[in-house]
Amino acid sequence: MDTQLGLIEQSFNVRYSVWVREALDDLSGSFTTTDPCISGHPIVYASRGFLKMSLYSRDEVIGKNGRMFQGPKTNRKSVMEIREAIREERAIQINILNYRKDGTPFWMLFRMSPVFNKEDGRVIHFVGVQVPILQKHRQSSSGFGRNGVNLCEDGVFASRRREVCSDSVAELARFLAMDSVLGSDDRELEVDEPSEASDLEMRNAVTAINNTLSVLTHYSELTGRLVCGKRCCLSGMGLLGSSLNISLGRIKQSFVLIEPHLPDMPIVYARDVFLKMTGYARHEVLGHNCRFLGGVETNSSTIFQIKESIRTEQACTIRILNYRKDKSKFWNFLHISPVRNASGKIAYFVEVQIDESRKNQDKQGLSHKMRQCSVVGAVKAAVRSLSMVTDTSNS
Amino acid sequence: MLRIRRVPTVVSNYQKEEAEEGARQGGGCGRNCLNKCCILGAKLPLYAFKRVNKIVTEKTLLGDENKEPPVDFLDSLLLGEWEDRMQRGLFRYDVTACETKVIPGEYGFIAQLNEGRHLKKRPTEFRVDKVLQPFDGNKFNFTKVGQEEVLFQFEASEDDEVQFFPNVPIDVENSPSVVAINVSPIEYGHVLLIPRILEGLPQRIDRESFLLALYMAAAAGNPYFRLGYNSLGAFATINHLHFQAYYLAVPFPIEKAPTKKITTMTDGVKISELLNYPVRGLVFEGGNTLLDLANVVSDSCICLQENNIPYNVLISDSGKRVFLFPQCYAEKQALGEVSPELLDTQVNPAVWEISGHMVLKRKKDYEEASEENAWRLLAEVSLSEERFEEVKALIFEALACDNGDNGGVSQSFIEKQDVTPQSVEEVEALNNGSHPSMVPGKQECIVLL
Ligand SMILES: Cc1cc2nc3c(=O)[nH]c(=O)nc-3n(C[C@H](O)[C@H](O)[C@H](O)COP(=O)(O)O)c2cc1C
Numbered sequence: 001m002d003t004q005l006g007l008i009e010q011s012f013n014v015r016y017s018v019w020v021r022e023a024l025d026d027l028s029g030s031f032t033t034t035d036p037c038i039s040g041h042p043i044v045y046a047s048r049g050f051l052k053m054s055l056y057s058r059d060e061v062i063g064k065n066g067r068m069f070q071g072p073k074t075n076r077k078s079v080m081e082i083r084e085a086i087r088e089e090r091a092i093q094i095n096i097l098n099y100r101k102d103g104t105p106f107w108m109l110f111r112m113s114p115v116f117n118k119e120d121g122r123v124i125h126f127v128g129v130q131v132p133i134l135q136k137h138r139q140s141s142s143g144f145g146r147n148g149v150n151l152c153e154d155g156v157f158a159s160r161r162r163e164v165c166s167d168s169v170a171e172l173a174r175f176l177a178m179d180s181v182l183g184s185d186d187r188e189l190e191v192d193e194p195s196e197a198s199d200l201e202m203r204n205a206v207t208a209i210n211n212t213l214s215v216l217t218h219y220s221e222l223t224g225r226l227v228c229g230k231r232c233c234l235s236g237m238g239l240l241g242s243s244l245n246i247s248l249g250r251i252k253q254s255f256v257l258i259e260p261h262l263p264d265m266p267i268v269y270a271r272d273v274f275l276k277m278t279g280y281a282r283h284e285v286l287g288h289n290c291r292f293l294g295g296v297e298t299n300s301s302t303i304f305q306i307k308e309s310i311r312t313e314q315a316c317t318i319r320i321l322n323y324r325k326d327k328s329k330f331w332n333f334l335h336i337s338p339v340r341n342a343s344g345k346i347a348y349f350v351e352v353q354i355d356e357s358r359k360n361q362d363k364q365g366l367s368h369k370m371r372q373c374s375v376v377g378a379v380k381a382a383v384r385s386l387s388m389v390t391d392t393s394n395s
Numbered sequence: 396m397l398r399i400r401r402v403p404t405v406v407s408n409y410q411k412e413e414a415e416e417g418a419r420q421g422g423g424c425g426r427n428c429l430n431k432c433c434i435l436g437a438k439l440p441l442y443a444f445k446r447v448n449k450i451v452t453e454k455t456l457l458g459d460e461n462k463e464p465p466v467d468f469l470d471s472l473l474l475g476e477w478e479d480r481m482q483r484g485l486f487r488y489d490v491t492a493c494e495t496k497v498i499p500g501e502y503g504f505i506a507q508l509n510e511g512r513h514l515k516k517r518p519t520e521f522r523v524d525k526v527l528q529p530f531d532g533n534k535f536n537f538t539k540v541g542q543e544e545v546l547f548q549f550e551a552s553e554d555d556e557v558q559f560f561p562n563v564p565i566d567v568e569n570s571p572s573v574v575a576i577n578v579s580p581i582e583y584g585h586v587l588l589i590p591r592i593l594e595g596l597p598q599r600i601d602r603e604s605f606l607l608a609l610y611m612a613a614a615a616g617n618p619y620f621r622l623g624y625n626s627l628g629a630f631a632t633i634n635h636l637h638f639q640a641y642y643l644a645v646p647f648p649i650e651k652a653p654t655k656k657i658t659t660m661t662d663g664v665k666i667s668e669l670l671n672y673p674v675r676g677l678v679f680e681g682g683n684t685l686l687d688l689a690n691v692v693s694d695s696c697i698c699l700q701e702n703n704i705p706y707n708v709l710i711s712d713s714g715k716r717v718f719l720f721p722q723c724y725a726e727k728q729a730l731g732e733v734s735p736e737l738l739d740t741q742v743n744p745a746v747w748e749i750s751g752h753m754v755l756k757r758k759k760d761y762e763e764a765s766e767e768n769a770w771r772l773l774a775e776v777s778l779s780e781e782r783f784e785e786v787k788a789l790i791f792e793a794l795a796c797d798n799g800d801n802g803g804v805s806q807s808f809i810e811k812q813d814v815t816p817q818s819v820e821e822v823e824a825l826n827n828g829s830h831p832s833m834v835p836g837k838q839e840c841i842v843l844l
Contacts, residue, residue, distance in 0.1 A: 072663060076680050076716045077654070083618065084646055247644065250470060315482065340491040365561040366466065366475070373482070374467075374475025380491055381474055381583045385619070385644030388497055388505070 003272070004038070004063055011035040011044045015124065017222035021045065023215045029208030030054075031129045032066065033115075033216075036086070039249040040065055044125070053132060055101035066128060069098040073105055082112065087243040087386075089114050089123050089231075093205065095133065095197065107133040109197035111205040115216060118226035123241075125216070125227070129208040131201045245269075247382035254355075255375050256290065257339070257348040260310060264289045268348070277355055279325035290351065293332070295323040306336060310349055313338050317372070319356065331356035335372040339380050341387035350379045397524035397729035401743060402513045403632045406577045406587065407540040408485065429538045429545070429573075429592060434565055437542055439573070441563040442472060443552035444614045466559040469615040469642065473574070476546040477584050480576050485544060487511060490580045500766030502648035505752045508761035512579050512754065513741065523628045523725035526700045530597040536635035537575065537589045545575045546586065549611060557614075570594045572607055577639065581747060581754050585641040588622065596636035598627050599700060600708075605693035608638045609685055612714035619644040621711045623746035626696075628705030629722050630745035638710075639746070648751030649718055650711055654678050657787075660794070662687040668787075669718075673773035674749050675783040676720035677790070685714065691794065692717045698793035704786060707746035720749055721786050724776040737772055744776045 012020065012033075030049035034041055042063045051058060054069060061068070070079060078096040085092035091113040099105050108130045115125040197205075213229040220227040248257075248269060254277050257269035266287045275282060278293065285292075294303060302320045309316035315337040322332040333354040341347035352375045354368050366374070409426060424432045466472050480486065488511035495507040522528070530536070548571040552558050565571060570593040577585045588611055590596065590604040608622050622640040625631040654667035657677075664682040669675060677695070682688035692708070699706045699721055709718040724744050727733050740760050742748060753769055755761045760768075778786060 072681055072683065076712050077650075080618070080646060080650055080712065087644075243644075250467075252467075342495045344492040344494045365559065366471065367561070370475050370479060371471070373478040374471040377474030377478035377584065378470040380478070381642050382644065384491055384495075384583055385642075388495060388645055 004042070007038050007272075008035070008042060008044045008063055011038060011125070015223060015225050015227060016216065016219035020215065020219040023219060024212065027208070027211050027215065029129060029204065029211065030131065031127060031208055031212050032061070033212075034066065034126045034128070036123060036126065036243075037245050037249065039252075041086075041246050041249075050130060053100070053130065054098075060101075071097075071099040071103075071105065073097055074099075082110070085112060086126065086246075089241065089243070098130070109133055109201050109205050111209055113209050113213065113229060114231075115213065115227050115229065116231050118220075118228045121231050127209060127212050127216070129205050129212070131197065131205045131208070133197050133201060241386065244382060244386045247386065248379065251375055251378050253352065253371060253375050255350055255352045255379070256285070257350055257379070258290065260346065260349055265310070265349075274353060277324075277330075277353060278322075284325075293322040295321070295327075295329070297321055297329070298323075306334075309336050313346055315376075322353075333368060335376065337376045337380075339376075339383050342384055343387075347383055347387060348379075350376055352376065396522060397726060398520045398522050399725055399728045400518045400520055401632075402518050402741070403521075404512065405487065405579050406633065407535075407537070407544055407575075408578050409539050409541055409544075410535045426539070427542050428540060429542065429565075431567075433542070434567060437565045438562045439542070439545055439565060440472070440476070440547040441558075441560045441571075442466070442468060442547050442549050442614070443558040443560075444468075444549070444610050445555060445557050446551045446610075465557060469617050469620055472547060472559070473586065473615070474584050474642070477576060477586065480543070480546070483543070485576060486578050486580060488579075490585070491583055494761070496764075497645065498764050498766055498769065502651055502751060502766060503646065504648050504764070504766055504769040505643075505645060506761055506764040506769075507581065507752070507754045508758060509581065509754050510756060510758070512581070513756055521632065521725075523705070523729050524703075526626050526628050526703050526705050527599055528597060528627055528634055530595045530634060532595060535633060536595065537573075537587070537592055537633075537637065538595070538635075540575060544578070545573050548573050549588065549607070549614075551610070567593060574611075580641070581752070582641040582643050584620075585639065588638040588640060590636055590638075598625075598631050598634050598636055600624065600626075600693050600696035602690060602693045602697075604636060605696065606686065606689040608710060609689045609714040609717075611638075611640065612710045613685065615642075616713055617642065618712045620713075621647070621709060621750075623710070623750070624696075624708040625745045626700060626705050626707070628703075628725050629707050630725065630743045643752065647709075647711070648672070649676075649709065649749070650716070658791075660687075660691060662691070664688055664691045666691070673770045674720050674722065674777040675780070676718055676749075677787070679717040679719070680712075680715060688714075688717065692719065694794055695719055695790045698790050699786070702786075702789055704789075707749055709746055709750050711750075718750070720746075720776075721778055721783070722749070722776045723778055723782075727775060733775055737775060740772070742772060744772060749773060749776060 024045060025048055027047060028049055029047060030053045031047045032043045032050055033045040035044045038044070042065060043061050046058055046061045051061070054061070067079070074097045078094050081094055082092060082096070091111070093109065093111040095107060096110050097105055097107055110128060110130055112126055112128040114123045115127060116122065117124050216227055217229070248271070251271065252273065253271065254273040255271050256267045256274055258265050259268045262268075266289055267285050268287075270282060270285050275285070278285075291303075298321045302318055305316060305318055306320075315335070317333075317335045320332050320334055321329055323329055333356050335352045337350055338346045339348045339350050352372045354372065409428065424430065427433050429437070481489070490509075493507055493509050493511075495505065498504040498506055548563065548565070550572060570591040572588065572590045573592050575587050575589060577587055588608060590607050596604070608624070612620065612622050620640065620642045622638045624638050627634060649669070649672065652672040653670045655670050656665060656667045659665045659681075662683055664687050665680050667678040667680075669678060679688060679692050679695075682691070696706065696708060696719065704721045705723070705725060706719060706721045708720075710716075711718065722744070724733070728738070741756050742753060742760075747754070751769070753764065753772075755764065777783070
């Protein structure tokens with residue numbers, strides 16, 4: 001838990017200068033910020049407005065995932081839409097039912113946007129804005145308050161649904177014009193019926209997102225690690241998308257991913273446990289070949305075995321003498337396996353390390369063999385699935 | 396009698412054609428199977444899940460957050476054991492080497508080229524006009540698989556905690572439910588859940604088994620780990636009760652399809668109808684407890700199978716959303732009503748295909764895969780609008796009638812623990828046994844918001 005909170009502190013401190021929290025606290029809206037690179041994709045900042053609305057204290061929400069506000073009546077399809085937007089690193093606006101701490105449900109307009117690293121286009125945070133929808137609005141005044149998803153749920157327009165579901169604003173406008181002809185229906189607010197946001201609520205959501213993004217941008221200028229609300233360049237070579245990061249972040253053991261197609265086969269992903277085990281900082285290992293783990297007493301035939309395993313694209317398990325940053329030695333019980341992407345081609349090699357002196361320290365009762373298998377399995381499944389999207393994201 | 400010829404999928408290395416079968420070394424029948432001959436002293440890992448009687452919201456989990464389960468069900472146990480079997484060479488091919496893609500289009504159908512899945516197998520005749528058929532111990536069934544193909548036992552925890560034991564003798568008296576590999580996987584981690592394997596249950600949904608499947612989806616705790624069920628006549632090939640499951644972190648087209656609410660049951664289960672999807676079907680979600688959702692869905696399935704209507708079921712979103720499709724493709728096929736082009740693709744439209752994950756056997760079909768082609772195939776699977784309305788009426792009639800004849804079964808899951816009901820509704824739900832009825836007045840379709 002300590003390390004998790006540490007990571008959360010860092011998530012903000014590394015990017016933005018010290019007064020960023022105060023500046024965010026001064027903003028009036030209800031919003032949260034999350035970090036997709038931390039395991040569990042937790043909330044790293046929650047605004048005062050958000051705490052007031054949700055009735056939770058800051059400690060109760062920091063470190064938790066935004067799904068903690070959902071409950072039995074939350075429409076699962078809306079949840080899925082948010083999940084997909086995160087996976088595809090794009091903005092979304094949707095109506096969703098949430099619950100306050102006291103258990104009362106309320107409809108809100110949720111707008112979310114990724115925050116990019118200006119330098120390499122990687123997603124470093126997400127900002128989510130929660131605007132409660134206060135009352136049921138008349139159909140005709142709903143304007144753009146209805147989003148694609150809710151439109152899709154009306155039975156009446158089945159024949160037009162394919163158009164309606166598309167993102168095109170023009171189509172949406174055309175649809176809404178037609179929609180308003182049918183008049184309104186002043187039914188009571190019911191939790192299982194989607195509620196609609198008014199123009200004002202819509203505008204509030206946009207303003208809140210923009211304000212938050214500009215505070216974050218401003219305070220990142222001062223550290224020189226710039227962020228921006230629009231993706232400025234395509235993902236840099238060898239960088240993993242945040243969705244793959246989220247998946248890999250669930251794995252609790254030490255491993256690294258190596259990109260075999262880049263010169264000198266650098267590490268492109270390193271789990272925190274790996275850093276802890278070896279004493280290096282993340283920036284000291286990313287982009288480097290694994291050979292820094294070896295040292296004078298490392299057996300060269302074992303190193304040859306690793307090279308052979310990579311050359312022949314075969315998995316292998318070996319025991320190798322490695323060195324930490326402080327030059328102390330440890331026996332590394334190492335498993336290497338190729339990992340294929342959706343086209344069936346090798347995308348990475350995964351290297352799973354077990355410090356032999358701690359080999360039996362597994363409280364789960366899983367053998368070290370099985371622990372290595374589980375890392376390989378989880379990595380293979382994640383890489384395969386997530387490369388399916390990035391390869392063909394043209395829909 | 397209606398029959399179709401198809402190449403059966405080989406799910407186990409022991410599912411050989413009679414002639415190929417030969418005795419091996421070792422004790423028992425020589426195959427180290429799960430039958431009486433070999434099972435004595437056999438041990439397997441055991442995962443005991445928590446019998447949560449509430450739909451698990453983050454809120455209820457919040458209190459437990461510091462108490463992590465002893466082993467992560469999906470990543471550490473299921474995928475780990477699966478990778479171990481892969482390293483041991485138990486699969487017929489490396490599914491991660493099979494090319495796969497999302498087909499451009501509104502729904503994002505998923506296509507996989509899998510040329511190895513149907514090799515070396517002769518077409519067999521299948522009877523498709525009887526959804527319920529008695530179990531036949533002489534035919535291939537899961538007690539005949541080798542123990543190495545079984546990953547772990549899956550059962551409800553005796554106390555209120557998730558438990559994991561790496562090595563537990565199989566308790567023959569208690570007929571454990573097990574998770575086994577599918578040696579012809581359609582994705583990495585493809586497994587079979589076989590409820591009470593030693594009881595020799597035919598492919599037929601009952602409340603307790605369906606609840607078990609929902610618990611498995613919940614235990615995985617990952618919305619991309621889905622379970623599926625095919626009835627006989629809807630492309631199940633083995634008449635021994637089983638669900639399939641795998642992990643694929645991509646939304647399925649079916650999950651994206653728009654829906655229209657039909658009704659909300661008294662126990663909070665919302666039933667909707669799929670709109671603008673090639674296969675007509677029902678969607679179930681919500682409910683005050685996991686048990687509520689399980690009961691409404693299994694009662695619907697029971698209604699279909701008792702009326703001899705073939706169907707498929709998809710459990711998605713960690714057990715929070717369930718899709719049910721009555722279908723008629725096999726019947727059409729047997730009557731010669733399916734076009735030769737569609738038959739040529741040899742795609743059997745079972746639960747995964749219906750959900751939008753198409754496994755194609757020919758490179759040509761893979762390269763030409765389009766939303767239009769997928770749609771055309773699936774449209775053949777669907778009941779006609781008229782027939783679907785009739786079937787829907789049957790289901791709602793079954794759900795509405797409070798006969799309670801099979802009400803007690805799944806209660807055993809919750810009776811064992813001290814249930815402290817959370818709300819009046821829950822007390823009622825428990826007292827009434829089971830059969831929820833519809834809320835009057837909530838039944839009309841929503842015309843406009
Ligand atoms: C910045 C941010 C804020 C979020 N805030 C909320 C929220 O207030 N309420 C909510 O229901 N979901 C919220 N979510 C969505 C959930 O965290 C989660 O992504 C969603 O439930 C879908 O993913 P799941 O399947 O992992 O639950 C937020 C997400 C992000 C990225």
